Amino acid sequence: MVDTISAISTATSSLPLRELILSVNIAGLLAFSYVITRRLQPLLRAQSDPRFDRPLRRLQTVGKYWFGQWRHPRYKFAGLLHVTIFAGFLLLAARSFSLLIQPVFPQFEMPVLSGRIYGLLTDYAATVVFVCMTIAIVRRVVFKPARYQAPAEFGKWRSVDAVILLAAIAVLMLADSLVAATTLGRDHGTLQPLAAYSLPWFFRQLLQTHTANALAPINFGGSVLHAATFYFLLCYRPFGIQFHVETSLFSIYFSKLDRGTVKPVRWDIPENNLDQVKSFGVKTFQDFTWKHILDFYSCADCGRCADQCPAYAAGRPLAPRLLTIKARDYAFRHYPVFSKFDNGHALVGTIYTEDEVWSCTTCGACEEECPLLVEYIDKIVDLRRGLIDDANVPQSLQKPLKALESRGNPYGKLEKKRADWTLAAEFKQACPVKILNGRTQAETLYFVDSTTSYDERMQAIGRASARILQAIGEDFGILGASEKDSGHEVRRFGEETLFLALRDHNTEAIRGAGVKKIVTSDPHALNALKHDYNDLPPIEHITQVVARAVREQEMRFRPLANGEQVFAYHDPCYLGRHNQVYEDPRAVLDAIPGLKRVEMTRSRDRSFCCGGGGLMLFYEPQEEQRIGVLRVRMAAEAGANTIVTACPFCLTNLEDAIKTAGLEGKMTAIDFAELVDQQMVQKRPHKDSETKYETAGTGD
Amino acid sequence: MEILVCVRRVPDTSENEIELDSQGKDIARDELVYSINEPDNYAVEEALQIRDRVGGTVTVATVGGEDDEEVLRRELAMGANRAVLLSDESFAESDGRGIATILKNFVQKEKFDLILTGVQADDGAAQVGGMLAAMLDLPFASLVNSIEVCGQKLKVSREIEGGNKEVNEIDLPCVLSIQTGINEPRYVGMRGIRQVASVPIATLGASELATNSNSVGRNAAKVVRIDYFIPAQGKGAEILRGSREENADKVAELIAARGGLR
Numbered sequence: 012m013v014d015t016i017s018a019i020s021t022a023t024s025s026l027p028l029r030e031l032i033l034s035v036n037i038a039g040l041l042a043f044s045y046v047i048t049r050r051l052q053p054l055l056r057a058q059s060d061p062r063f064d065r066p067l068r069r070l071q072t073v074g075k076y077w078f079g080q081w082r083h084p085r086y087k088f089a090g091l092l093h094v095t096i097f098a099g100f101l102l103l104a105a106r107s108f109s110l111l112i113q114p115v116f117p118q119f120e121m122p123v124l125s126g127r128i129y130g131l132l133t134d135y136a137a138t139v140v141f142v143c144m145t146i147a148i149v150r151r152v153v154f155k156p157a158r159y160q161a162p163a164e165f166g167k168w169r170s171v172d173a174v175i176l177l178a179a180i181a182v183l184m185l186a187d188s189l190v191a192a193t194t195l196g197r198d199h200g201t202l203q204p205l206a207a208y209s210l211p212w213f214f215r216q217l218l219q220t221h222t223a224n225a226l227a228p229i230n231f232g233g234s235v236l237h238a239a240t241f242y243f244l245l246c247y248r249p250f251g252i253q254f255h256v257e258t259s260l261f262s263i264y265f266s267k268l269d270r271g272t273v274k275p276v277r278w279d280i281p282e283n284n285l286d287q288v289k290s291f292g293v294k295t296f297q298d299f300t301w302k303h304i305l306d307f308y309s310c311a312d313c314g315r316c317a318d319q320c321p322a323y324a325a326g327r328p329l330a331p332r333l334l335t336i337k338a339r340d341y342a343f344r345h346y347p348v349f350s351k352f353d354n355g356h357a358l359v360g361t362i363y364t365e366d367e368v369w370s371c372t373t374c375g376a377c378e379e380e381c382p383l384l385v386e387y388i389d390k391i392v393d394l395r396r397g398l399i400d401d402a403n404v405p406q407s408l409q410k411p412l413k414a415l416e417s418r419g420n421p422y423g424k425l426e427k428k429r430a431d432w433t434l435a436a437e438f439k440q441a442c443p444v445k446i447l448n449g450r451t452q453a454e455t456l457y458f459v460d461s462t463t464s465y466d467e468r469m470q471a472i473g474r475a476s477a478r479i480l481q482a483i484g485e486d487f488g489i490l491g492a493s494e495k496d497s498g499h500e501v502r503r504f505g506e507e508t509l510f511l512a513l514r515d516h517n518t519e520a521i522r523g524a525g526v527k528k529i530v531t532s533d534p535h536a537l538n539a540l541k542h543d544y545n546d547l548p549p550i551e552h553i554t555q556v557v558a559r560a561v562r563e564q565e566m567r568f569r570p571l572a573n574g575e576q577v578f579a580y581h582d583p584c585y586l587g588r589h590n591q592v593y594e595d596p597r598a599v600l601d602a603i604p605g606l607k608r609v610e611m612t613r614s615r616d617r618s619f620c621c622g623g624g625g626l627m628l629f630y631e632p633q634e635e636q637r638i639g640v641l642r643v644r645m646a647a648e649a650g651a652n653t654i655v656t657a658c659p660f661c662l663t664n665l666e667d668a669i670k671t672a673g674l675e676g677k678m679t680a681i682d683f684a685e686l687v688d689q690q691m692v693q694k695r696p697h698k699d700s701e702t703k704y705e706t707a708g709t710g711d
Numbered sequence: 712m713e714i715l716v717c718v719r720r721v722p723d724t725s726e727n728e729i730e731l732d733s734q735g736k737d738i739a740r741d742e743l744v745y746s747i748n749e750p751d752n753y754a755v756e757e758a759l760q761i762r763d764r765v766g767g768t769v770t771v772a773t774v775g776g777e778d779d780e781e782v783l784r785r786e787l788a789m790g791a792n793r794a795v796l797l798s799d800e801s802f803a804e805s806d807g808r809g810i811a812t813i814l815k816n817f818v819q820k821e822k823f824d825l826i827l828t829g830v831q832a833d834d835g836a837a838q839v840g841g842m843l844a845a846m847l848d849l850p851f852a853s854l855v856n857s858i859e860v861c862g863q864k865l866k867v868s869r870e871i872e873g874g875n876k877e878v879n880e881i882d883l884p885c886v887l888s889i890q891t892g893i894n895e896p897r898y899v900g901m902r903g904i905r906q907v908a909s910v911p912i913a914t915l916g917a918s919e920l921a922t923n924s925n926s927v928g929r930n931a932a933k934v935v936r937i938d939y940f941i942p943a944q945g946k947g948a949e950i951l952r953g954s955r956e957e958n959a960d961k962v963a964e965l966i967a968a969r970g971g972l973r
Contacts, residue, residue: 286905402789404898414726416901417744423726425742508902675955 026231032114032238039242046249047257049348053296053304056354059279060300062265069264072384077263082382086315089156092143093382099140100256103187106133110190110237127204134191134206141184141210148177158314161333169312169336172251176244183240188214189233193226250343252312259383262309265302266384271542271589274300274389276396276507285508292396292505295355296341299390306385307339316377316387321620321642322370326635329370331377331387337362359398366633368394369405372623373503374584379616388503395505408504411629416509419495419516420461421626430491432463432470433477442478445488447524453488455480456526458550460536461496462624462659468666469659475688476532476553482691483560487530493520499539499585500625514544521547530556532684534585534658535625541590552586553684554657558595561602568690570604578608579651581642581665582618583658596657596683603690611649619645622668624660639668643678657683712767712860712883714758715823716791717814717843718751719773720782721833729941736939747782750829754889756896757858758827759790765860767824768792774802774813783912788903789896794910799917801924806932807835811842813927816920818847825865826886830854837888844886852881853888 075081080097083090105124112119123129151159151174161169192214194203205212218226248254255262275282276291278300285291293299299307310332317323317330341362345353359365371391378387398404404412414423433444445451457480463473480487498513521529529550531537540550560566580600586592593615600608613619622638643665646654654665665680672678722729722738723746732739747755758769771786772795773779783794797813805813818826826844830853831837837853844851852867859866861880867887868878881887917924925931949965951958 286902291902399898399900400902402897402899402903406895409896409898410725412898412900413723413746417723417746418726423723425728427742506900508900508905512901 134209144181186237193230291400327370374620446491497539621664639664804929807838840888
């Protein structure tokens with residue numbers, strides 16, 4: 012055996028390994044640097060985006076979502092497969108590095124990440140990664156999960172590309188193992204020890220009969236194959252879906268930290284100078300910010316976003332994933348690695364359609380799911396800003412936008428009628444609502460917003476909320492005619508100028524009212540006042556107020572009379588995902604004696620949008636079915652016959668959907684505030700028949 | 712092509728609750744919000760599209776006062792090249808013929824190949840376009856819902872009752888009244904209006920337009936409004952109070968009975 016070993020050394024040293032690996036290293040690094048320099052060009056020409064703040068928070072995010080792979084197990088099988096591969100890669104990084112360096116500098120040894128234990132660990136890592144690659148290839152080729160499928164116009168290349176990349180990694184693992192199987196140990200006296208039943212171990216078993224002269228070329232060939240495959244992957248990845256291996260760390264480090272917000276029109280231009288900005292929003296590729304382009308590079312095309320997207324589920328012409336993929340293809344086409352750049356084409360009309368851009372409900376399900384924290388809402392809003400700036404707005408949205416401008420609400424109703432919901436005969440006596448006009452003061456402002464103010468059905472939410480505030484002894488009032496629409500949807504539909512006007516008006520009115528805090532029953536108003544407005548008193552949603560009253564035992568409920576009812580709570584997107592209020596409404600529902608509650612499969616941060624409110628109620632999308640109909644069917648599947656929600660838009664859509672789905676009489680919808688109002692035990696009795704939930708949802 | 716579009720500012724029926732004033736001869740205007748008359752907006756959009764296809768300019772003009780500048784400003788934001796306000800105390804309370812006379816005088820000062828008006832104003836009588844054409848001795852086509860430029864002629868079409876389409880050829884210069892639905896007017900937001908805030912709007916009065924005060928204004932009006940009322944609600948609709956299925960059957964029956972289902 013000793014003879015064999017020395018023969019290997021001699022045979023090895025006679026082959027030009029050092030020269031060859033050195034050249035592959037140099038060529039590979041040069042090629043990689045060139046490709047990356049070219050890929051960075053669009054980012055350098057893009058809009059500014061300040062992502063260099065809060066380094067500790069960002070490192071935490073990296074720890075959780077990159078290193079910790081936090082979101083992957085949300086899809087169990089694929090997720091765990093990825094976590095395993097990722098862990099394998101991390102472990103193998105130092106070993107791969109050594110394999111590229113040691114032939115050139117034989118003395119080189121990785122600090123810490125070398126030695127016997129590391130060697131054995133990585134033998135297994137290489138084996139596990141190899142097995143995972145095989146599973147992943149079989150999965151893609153044989154099982155073809157639906158979320159990887161792309162429409163025909165994208166061709167088959169994408170799936171071929173994925174398989175090539177997976178296969179290349181498998182080859183890398185084989186090469187690595189082959190080298191390990193034929194490499195000498197540290198003492199140069201024996202072959203290095205291998206982990207039992209690992210891939211290198213199997214190779215060595217196979218090669219045992221070979222002579223030294225035969226092993227040397229195998230070691231040589233393995234090293235060269237390893238280096239070649241390594242650099243092939245490094246240079247090929249920036250052309251396809253595996254670029255995320257390089258970019259994900261940066262994407263996640265620079266990810267958006269502020270939930271519920273929308274990016275300003277331009278990060279580098281203060282709001283009051285916006286009139287000088289020639290063009291709003293994204294019209295051509297370079298109107299995206301550099302981070303958004305980085306997102307396009309990072310997307311792994313896994314399809315989790317589209318799988319969660321309500322617009323996609325309803326057959327609207329939007330899949331978040333394709334929004335990214337099309338932009339990446341555009342970048343690869345128009346900023347090619349080997350020829351001249353050719354930018355400046357309008358994106359909508361070439362890679363995107365108008366309907367695609369207007370189809371998004373901004374529910375945030377895609378962003379909540381993306382393992383790489385790719386952003387979608389800001390991009391959609393920026394694309395809409397671009398369309399609006401080019402005067403390109405669907406006809407059905409023009410009237411509501413004009414009405415918001417002239418009357419402060421999308422219906423074009425009179426300002427002076429904004430508080431008419433408080434004048435309902437019996438309500439007016441039982442629960443007089445103050446109008447805070449400067450002379451009348453209160454501690455708390457109830458911000459009603461347009462839908463609850465004007466929509467006859469939703470006005471019941473306003474009255475229920477007012478009675479709740481009264482019951483817990485809140486000194487509150489409303490702005491009445493001087494309240495305008497919060498502008499939440501206006502901003503998300505891209506009409507920034509109108510939004511700013513609405514915001515400025517409301518900000519002045521709210522500050523003028525001199526209140527200490529704000530309560531709203533509309534999650535969209537909550538999100539706007541919290542994230543889109545500046546320097547207002549603290550704001551809470553009515554669910555949070557009631558939950559606190561229940562916790563502090565200031566509110567009690569009478570038992571639910573109807574034992575047949577099974578409730579399911581529908582998380583409104585802007586209360587749940589965008590503002591993380593998941594438990595308060597549930598805690599309150601569970602505090603009502605006798606209330607039976609089930610959870611829908613899609614709940615909490617995976618809640619399924621009702622179809623979108625505000626301006627979305629006016630938009631006529633191309634779709635195969637209504638989003639709301641899908642949602643009420645989910646409630647039925649969960650075994651519920653009453654959907655409780657906490658948003659006037661959700662209630663509008665769900666009540667409509669119950670009728671459209673033909674579930675009238677079998678399913679009802681009720682707002683959280685209405686249910687609480689109906690069940691709470693309070694000092695003064697009241698009677699307002701229209702909020703009795705027995706009739707709610709069937710009142711046509 | 713040099714195109715003039717005559718526009719008008721009207722109370723927006725979708726954003727107002729129309730009530731009578733104390734006199735009972737007009738609507739209460741204190742809290743109204745106004746916008747451009749809808750068919751006029753389609754006319755401007757059509758003019759802009761023609762200009763973008765064949766070149767030329769688009770001028771918008773209105774007869775009115777300072778308040779009416781807002782609709783001119785809006786049409787400038789849409790993309791009109793020039794806006795003109797025809798304003799004079801003597802123009803007040805002109806009837807349709809008076810308005811047409813003022814517009815005629817303006818047109819005669821300039822040179823237009825094509826003059827567009829909306830098919831009618833929300834509160835109007837659909838008469839100014841025709842009268843203007845007659846006064847200028849120009850060919851006139853009304854209710855136009857598509858325009859094709861063919862050299863010195865236009866092919867214009869209109870919808871015939873029942874949904875059929877008729878195409879006519881008409882010589883330029885001419886006057887056309889434009890029907891809604893001819894196109895999809897572009898959006899004008901606050902930003903667009905702000906961007907044209909400093910564009911000057913020329914104001915022309917009676918002397919610049921050589922308008923004789925006997926031919927316009929209150930004194931020349933031959934048609935004078937003497938009453939205005941909101942009709943009393945009739946007995947109105949029949950309310951169906953059955954189940955959904957019964958109601959659906961009943962509705963189908965009622966429609967069929969009136970010849971609606973074939």
